[in-house]
Amino acid sequence: MKRKWRDMEQALGFTVLRLSAVIIIVILAFILYDVFSKGAGVINWEFLSDKPRKGMTEGGIWPAIVGTFWVSLVTVIVSVPIGMFTAIYLNEYAKQGRLIRIIRLAIRNLSGVPSIVYGLFGFALFTLMLNLGLSVISSGLTLGLLTLPWTITASEEALKTVPRSYREGALALGATKWQTIRTNVLPYAVPGMLTGTILGLARAAGETAPILFTGVAFFWPVLPKFPQMLSQQFMALPYHLFIMSTQHHEIVKVRPLAYGTALVLIFLIVLMNSVAVVIRYRFRKKYKRV
Amino acid sequence: MDELILYTEHFNFYYGNFHALKNISMGMEAHKVTALIGPSGCGKSTFLRSLNRMNDIIPGTRVEGKVIFDGNDIYEKNVDVVDLRRKIGMVFQKSNPFPKSIFDNVAYGLYINGERNKSIIADRVEESLTGAALWDEVKDRLDKSALDLSGGQQQRLCIARALAIKPEIILMDEPASALDPIATQKIEELIFELKNEYTIVIVTHNMQQAARVSDFTAFFYLGELIEFGDTERIFTNPKLKKTEDYVTGRFG
Ligand SMILES: Nc1ncnc2c1ncn2[C@@H]1O[C@H](COP(=O)(O)OP(=O)(O)OP(=O)(O)O)[C@@H](O)[C@H]1O
Ligand SMILES: [Mg+2]
Numbered sequence: 001m002k003r004k005w006r007d008m009e010q011a012l013g014f015t016v017l018r019l020s021a022v023i024i025i026v027i028l029a030f031i032l033y034d035v036f037s038k039g040a041g042v043i044n045w046e047f048l049s050d051k052p053r054k055g056m057t058e059g060g061i062w063p064a065i066v067g068t069f070w071v072s073l074v075t076v077i078v079s080v081p082i083g084m085f086t087a088i089y090l091n092e093y094a095k096q097g098r099l100i101r102i103i104r105l106a107i108r109n110l111s112g113v114p115s116i117v118y119g120l121f122g123f124a125l126f127t128l129m130l131n132l133g134l135s136v137i138s139s140g141l142t143l144g145l146l147t148l149p150w151t152i153t154a155s156e157e158a159l160k161t162v163p164r165s166y167r168e169g170a171l172a173l174g175a176t177k178w179q180t181i182r183t184n185v186l187p188y189a190v191p192g193m194l195t196g197t198i199l200g201l202a203r204a205a206g207e208t209a210p211i212l213f214t215g216v217a218f219f220w221p222v223l224p225k226f227p228q229m230l231s232q233q234f235m236a237l238p239y240h241l242f243i244m245s246t247q248h249h250e251i252v253k254v255r256p257l258a259y260g261t262a263l264v265l266i267f268l269i270v271l272m273n274s275v276a277v278v279i280r281y282r283f284r285k286k287y288k289r290v
Numbered sequence: 291m292d293e294l295i296l297y298t299e300h301f302n303f304y305y306g307n308f309h310a311l312k313n314i315s316m317g318m319e320a321h322k323v324t325a326l327i328g329p330s331g332c333g334k335s336t337f338l339r340s341l342n343r344m345n346d347i348i349p350g351t352r353v354e355g356k357v358i359f360d361g362n363d364i365y366e367k368n369v370d371v372v373d374l375r376r377k378i379g380m381v382f383q384k385s386n387p388f389p390k391s392i393f394d395n396v397a398y399g400l401y402i403n404g405e406r407n408k409s410i411i412a413d414r415v416e417e418s419l420t421g422a423a424l425w426d427e428v429k430d431r432l433d434k435s436a437l438d439l440s441g442g443q444q445q446r447l448c449i450a451r452a453l454a455i456k457p458e459i460i461l462m463d464e465p466a467s468a469l470d471p472i473a474t475q476k477i478e479e480l481i482f483e484l485k486n487e488y489t490i491v492i493v494t495h496n497m498q499q500a501a502r503v504s505d506f507t508a509f510f511y512l513g514e515l516i517e518f519g520d521t522e523r524i525f526t527n528p529k530l531k532k533t534e535d536y537v538t539g540r541f542g
Binding site: 173 | 342344347349372373375376379380382384386388389398399401402403448451452455
């Protein structure tokens with residue numbers, strides 16, 4: 001009798017877990033299906049390579065793709081080195097104590113701050129105070145800040161997975177601390193760091209609020225040219241999508257274009273996540289015996 | 291008595307508030323093997339790691355007293371710890387090859403010490419692997435991952451890695467604890483060979499091993515050095531009852 005109840009309890013538990021997983025997958029599949037079925041029709045070479053024309057009722061999204069690319073690049077350049085060095089400092093050098101605990105807590109909390117707050121902050125700091133204006137740079141820096149908590153946390157986790165015995169082994173051979181980190185810790189942590197960074201970046205690439213305050217333009221058909229574009233406004237995929245689906249004067253007419261934009265954005269983010277997964281998989285395989 | 295290359299004076303060690311080593315005074319003779327024995331948790335590893343300041347990297351630890359190496363206290367402020375660890379090498383309880391090739395594992399110490407001459411490095415790698423009785427087994431696959439070696443081979447690789455930078459003293463923490471009798475015997479023979487060139491301090495749980503390989507034996511119990519002397523005397527004619535009980539296997 002007791003046995004039976006235990007079995008039932010277990011079956012019930014598994015069913016709940018399985019159901020939750022199924023619900024997630026169904027929702028995801030539904031979103032993908034919706035976007036795909038309504039957006040795939042407009043995807044062609046012209047859509048990808050042309051600028052929007054005729055009040056954005058025709059043409060393509062190329063400037064938005066390029067804009068998202070450049071902003072993401074600035075984001076990476078800001079976020080990766082600062083994030084990695086911070087993580088190295090926190091995990092390898094800092095004396096663990098109350099100060100470090102407070103810093104960690106602050107970082108944790110930063111990752112929960114709504115993105116629109118980052119937008120306002122970026123606007124105040126980069127656009128106004130540092131006089132960087134509405135530009136790719138301002139937006140990239142703002143998104144850099146937004147992703148920083150992710151980069152730091154992911155990098156720290158990656159450093160923690162490197163066994164202590166690698167560090168001890170190197171130190172015992174007369175390596176300095178920095179030599180140890182450089183030659184016997186970082187090489188094994190970098191793939192994990194990259195994975196976390198890419199995931200953070202994928203999130204940043206889809207953000208609207210932070211770039212809204214700091215540089216994204218409703219319509220900026222001049223194709224950005226390096227380097228002067230860094231100080232100019234730009235178009236970006238998430239904002240373009242927002243405009244097309246809520247602010248456009250012929251909203252029904254441009255709906256397919258909006259779905260097409262969404263599809264491209266989703267594709268880019270899935271692509272980035274896949275890269276992260278591949279890196280992680282390779283890394284696991286290489287060191288699974290350790 | 292020969293010259294003491296390394297000795298401690300009233301050495302105390304604390305993990306935070308925990309007093310792990312109590313007033314240890316003992317010395318290691320050059321080109322001899324000193325064995326550290328005692329029940330689990332008595333402080334053997336802590337003592338060994340204090341001798342090349344590997345405990346420095348554990349936060350919240352503290353020492354009192356002196357450890358004299360080559361006439362100087364290694365815990366003095368101005369001591370270069372990096373340099374100290376080059377002279378006092380260490381083989382860990384758990385073999386810890388780096389996830390690099392066999393060659394790069396052995397070359398690692400040379401590399402970080404600034405050696406860039408390829409032929410010097412290659413010579414030293416061969417010499418060290420030979421010294422660790424591993425050369426014949428790996429000479430055809432030096433570029434293969436060290437993680438694919440067997441446990442005993444990995445342990446000998448770690449010994450070779452320590453030998454490559456030509457330390458004066460080698461500290462070994464239960465180097466044979468995870469090995470089969472044949473691999474263990476190889477390590478013991480190796481220790482016998484190494485004695486000619488190096489001073490060795492070895493931690494072991496195996497009484498026969500201590501009796502076979504060491505010249506001196508130190509018996510630790512609950513952080514204290516209970517008895518220290520010639521291995522033969524410790525095993526045949528210990529002064530203290532506690533030591534006798536331990537070496538004859540009546541407790542521990
Ligand atoms: N990092 C640490 N922090 C706090 N206490 C520690 C730490 N490492 C060891 N100790 C304590 O110090 C004492 C001595 O430990 P040690 O590792 O030196 O023992 P041991 O003689 O090497 O034991 P074993 O034979 O099991 O390896 C033990 O009581 C242990 O719990
Ligand atoms: Mg131990």
